[in-house]
Ligand code: ADP
């Protein structure tokens with residue numbers, strides 16, 4: 367019986383839950399704050415997926431990362447855990463403004479991730495939220511650029527980390543020019559993180575372009 371139970375446990379570790387391959391690395395082995403650890407336990411996640419195990423250590427060290435892994439492999443937590451830990455370590459409060467921005471190509475993805483600003487909704491409502499201070503902001507490129515240009519209450523002076531989720535889709539949807547305008551306006555001394563389902567020359571070039579602006583950070587490709 368015990369052998370069967372062991373075998374089943376092993377299979378579960380191999381297969382994963384959400385389609386992502388689980389590794390033998392445990393969330394409880396990560397050096398993270400108790401609140402984050404508790405949230406992970408409450409989601410009943412025990413083992414890290416492959417992309418999480420490969421990218422989280424680099425991300426927690428502040429390196430610039432391009433991570434590629436297929437859909438369903440757990441990329442969201444790979445970037446959210448380090449992002450939340452970063453804000454926690456820097457003791458970010460609402461009055462400190464936005465410390466992390468996550469750019470997503472579509473409204474649906476932005477809404478699935480966290481508090482967001484997206485096109486097609488009321489700019490003034492966003493502006494009121496931004497005035498109160500959103501430490502971790504999820505936005506689509508067009509609306510983010512709009513706020514960077516026009517919303518005076520948007521405080522991003524202390525931005526620590528820019529995350530671009532689904533970088534391959536951002537490029538496919540011709541957001542490259544918006545992204546370049548966004549990069550120009552954001553503080554240069556920040557961590558930059560890209561995640562994508564597929565890896566191609568365009569994504570790598572895009573990553574190198576965004577990383578190139580802060581040369582003192584290590585640059586890592588993980589997949
Ligand atoms: P991706 O962005 O790579 O497509 P998601 O981040 O959306 O993948 O994750 C896919 C699914 O896997 C989600 O339901 C998520 O909650 C689940 N998941 C993520 N990490 C783990 C983990 N370590 N253990 C179990 N399930 C996980």
Ligand code: MG
Pocket residue numbers: 441442531
């Ligand atoms: Mg995703």
